Amino acid sequence: MKFFVDTADVAEIGELAAAGLLDGVTTNPSLIMKSGRGILEVIAEICEIIDGPVSAEVAATDYDTMLKEGHKLAEIAENVAIKVPLTWDGLKACRTFADEGRMVNVTLCFTANQALLAAKAGATFISPFIGRLDDIGLNGMDLIEEIRQIYDNYPMLETEILAASIRTPNHVKEAALAGADVVTVPPSVLKGIIDHPLTDKGLSAFLADWKKTGQSIL
Numbered sequence: 001m002k003f004f005v006d007t008a009d010v011a012e013i014g015e016l017a018a019a020g021l022l023d024g025v026t027t028n029p030s031l032i033m034k035s036g037r038g039i040l041e042v043i044a045e046i047c048e049i050i051d052g053p054v055s056a057e058v059a060a061t062d063y064d065t066m067l068k069e070g071h072k073l074a075e076i077a078e079n080v081a082i083k084v085p086l087t088w089d090g091l092k093a094c095r096t097f098a099d100e101g102r103m104v105n106v107t108l109c110f111t112a113n114q115a116l117l118a119a120k121a122g123a124t125f126i127s128p129f130i131g132r133l134d135d136i137g138l139n140g141m142d143l144i145e146e147i148r149q150i151y152d153n154y155p156m157l158e159t160e161i162l163a164a165s166i167r168t169p170n171h172v173k174e175a176a177l178a179g180a181d182v183v184t185v186p187p188s189v190l191k192g193i194i195d196h197p198l199t200d201k202g203l204s205a206f207l208a209d210w211k212k213t214g215q216s217i218l
C-alpha cells in the first residue's frame with residue numbers, strides 16, 4: 001500500500017519525505033486555506049520535494065473552467081494529479097484529462113456506484129472519504145471493501161483506491177486490510193502510527209542491557 005500525506009504544509013511534507021515514508025501528497029481547498037498560502041506556489045514547492053503524485057484540486061464546478069484550472073495546475077509539474085469533485089462536470093473533466101494522459105484524482109466519493117463511474121471516466125485515483133462516513137454513523141471502511149470487490153470484478157478498470165478522510169491509525173490498518181491501493185493520512189496520524197508504549201519500553205531495556213556489556217559496535 002502506498003502512503004500519501006494529506007496536507008499543504010510544505011515543512012511537514014519535507015520532514016516526512018526525508019524519512020523516506022512518502023509516496024505522494026494530497027491537498028484540497030480547505031488544506032490550502034489552512035496553509036495561508038497561494039495554491040500555485042504551494043503545489044510547486046511540494047512537487048520539488050515529492051516525485052510521486054501530488055493532488056491539486058480545481059475550484060470550479062463547471063466543465064469549461066475545470067479544464068482551464070486543471071491545465072494550469074498540471075503545468076506546475078509532471079507529477080501533479082488534477083483533483084476533481086465527483087459531479088457530472090467533474091467526471092466529464094476527468095475523462096478529458098485522462099484522454100490527455102494526465103493523472104486525475106476524483107474526490108468526495110461516498111458510494112460504490114460513484115467509484116464505478118469514476119473508474120469508467122478514467123480516474124487514476126478514486127478518493128472515498130472514510131472519516132466523513134463514520135461521522136454520520138456509517139462504517140466508512142465498508143465502502144473501501146465494496147469498491148475493492150467491484151474493481152476486482154473488472155480488471156480492465158485500472159483506477160487505484162485512495163482511502164481518504166483518514167482520522168486514526170486504526171483507519172490505516174483497516175484500509176490496508178480492505179485492500180486500498182493508497183492511503184492518504186494527515187501528518188499527525190502518520191506520525192502516531194509508529195508509536196507504541198511497548199516499543200519504547202523494550203528499547204529502554206535493550207539500551208540499559210547494552211550499556212552493561214560495555215561494548216561498542218563502532
Ligand code: E4P
Pocket residue numbers: 006026027028107127129131132164165166184
Ligand atoms: C482527501 O483527499 C481529502 O483531502 C481529505 O482526506 C479529507 O479529509 P477530512 O474529511 O478529514 O477533511
